[in-house]
Amino acid sequence: MAANCKSYWQYVWYYPILIVGLFVFYSFLYSALEELDVLVVASASMAVFITAIVFLYASVQVFPMTLQFGSTRKASIGALSVVELLWGVAMPLVLAACIGLLRGSAATALFIQILPVYIPVQFLAASGGGLLGFAVMRLRKVMRVVSFVLFFVLLFGCFMLFMPMLTRKLSGVPAEVSVLPVIIAVLLAAAGFLGEWLAARKYSV
Amino acid sequence: MNAKTLTAVDIRKTYGQKEVLHGISLTLLPHTIYGLIGRNGAGKTTLMGILTAQTPATSGSVTYGGEPVWENARALSEICFSRELSPTVLMGRNTFRIKQILRMASYYYPNWDKDYAQKLVEAFGLDVKKQICKLSSGMRSMVTILLALASRAPVTFLDEPVAGLDVVARDQFYRLLLEEYERSERTFVISTHIIEEAASVFEKVLFLDHGSLLLAEDTDTLLSHYAYLSGREEDVRAAAEGRPVLHREQMGRSVTLCVGEADEALSQRCRAFDVACDPVPLQKLFVYLAGQKEA
Structure with missing residues (x-):
């Protein structure tokens, strides 16, 4: 398990730097507008999309390599799930710290407000990206393209659904409003993790 | 280890x-x-x-x-x-x-x-x-x-x-x-x-x-079971009698056979009939065996 975690981490560790770099760019881009809520939501969206792509590539590139080096499927997919979960928690924290450093405590407070929505969506992106990787590895060419497009449409749609809710949340809408989408995101993320486990079970290198 | x-x-x-x-x-x-x-x-x-x-x-x-x-x-x-x-x-x-x-x-x-x-x-x-x-x-x-x-x-x-x-x-x-x-x-x-x-x-x-x-x-052991026999056709045929033939190549009056079940008795017969008896390279043997299966 440790060997697998190190292998996945070796592949994904520099992407948070990319996200932070993009965030800094966004921060400067939106600095003139002074619209902190836009910055916060835009940063979270960007981090979610990059997460999906990172784990799509991690499952396609690293998973077969771990098996080739003699890992069991169980240990490799377990490690991928651990890294996905760690990323799901760590990335928002890193972004929160960056926002605090660059835009002050008011921005951090706004960011903390969206965390209950953002973290499940981040999990969804990680598990969905990983699952898509397995779909790409196992399905026929046409289906690969279809699943690829479907996934991004879903992810994009999901985020579009969350955006107004996030904005409402930022403007003081009661917390109960966000419970349903959060449950949906958690369920979809769980389905993603389960799908990865099932797909990994009989994968051939 | x-x-x-x-x-x-x-x-x-x-x-x-x-x-x-x-x-x-x-x-x-x-x-x-x-x-x-x-x-x-x-x-x-x-x-x-x-x-x-x-x-x-x-x-x-x-x-x-x-x-x-x-x-x-x-x-x-x-x-x-x-x-x-x-x-x-x-x-x-x-x-x-x-x-x-x-x-x-x-x-x-x-x-x-x-x-x-x-x-x-x-x-x-x-x-x-x-x-x-x-x-x-x-x-x-x-x-x-x-x-x-x-x-x-x-x-x-x-x-x-x-x-x-x-x-x-x-x-x-x-x-x-x-x-x-x-x-x-x-x-x-x-x-x-x-x-x-x-x-x-x-x-x-x-x-x-x-x-x-x-x-x-x-x-x-595998290679020792096979041999190339070459010489005049009638001599080679006589020396190889009773052995399975994997491959045959004819050049004018002389012929080369790749035969199985090679042993000391075969070597002696080859000497008696003035037939050359040579080892078969692994690659050739594989080609013959695979070809034989296909046929």
Whole structure:
């Protein structure tokens, strides 16, 4: 398990730097507008999309390599799930710290407000990206393209659904409003993790 | 180093409706170099994938030291299957760098020899910062060989390790392989199409044909069972009487036969009939056996 975690981490560790770099760019881009809520939501969206792509590539590139080096499927997919979960928690924290450093405590407070929505969506992106990787590895060419497009449409749609809710949340809408989408995101993320486990079970290198 | 055997019993593999491996059973003994020989599509890579638990078998079992190999971390840590690294993955280029691959390998193989790996990197002249997608076919083969040798895994499989190498590099590989074999008790299973130059390295050969194991025998014993008889047609026919003929070549009045069941009695008859009796190279024998099966 440790060997697998190190292998996945070796592949994904520099992407948070990319996200932070993009965030800094966004921060400067939106600095003139002074619209902190836009910055916060835009940063979270960007981090979610990059997460999906990172784990799509991690499952396609690293998973077969771990098996080739003699890992069991169980240990490799377990490690991928651990890294996905760690990323799901760590990335928002890193972004929160960056926002605090660059835009002050008011921005951090706004960011903390969206965390209950953002973290499940981040999990969804990680598990969905990983699952898509397995779909790409196992399905026929046409289906690969279809699943690829479907996934991004879903992810994009999901985020579009969350955006107004996030904005409402930022403007003081009661917390109960966000419970349903959060449950949906958690369920979809769980389905993603389960799908990865099932797909990994009989994968051939 | 321990001395466990890897045993496969009645391995079958089906892709859709097509069965590609038909009930293969074999035992790989410790400290032996096996040559896995077969035509394209014979099922060599699939068989190696199943023996190393990288491909699930449709039925049958594979055990190492008595323990099942499938999803068994302890058994898998002692088995290395080094196959050519593809320059592309499904989503684009393979962007792994050699140093990343080597680092990953060190996480998995408990006997990984970092110094030896470094020595091989220098011997092959590899730039560890290079990405896999930017390596030539020969260099990718070198990385494959490097991983296999430096893993120091008790059982090591190499799938077409010399396919992309020039003749000098191939010679270097066989030298390194024999050095490693002498200093350790490792078992190597090597699949290759370039049979002739590897024949002297293989202690045992496994002939795979259309998904069936045609032969699994000690190389010298196998070759001693066959002989080329050449001379005048009537003399050769008389000397070869009662022996199975695998191949026949006619040149004017003289003829060359490749016959089976060669033994001392055959040699004596050859001398009596003034017929030349020569050994059959492994590659030729494989061609004849595979051709005979096809016919």
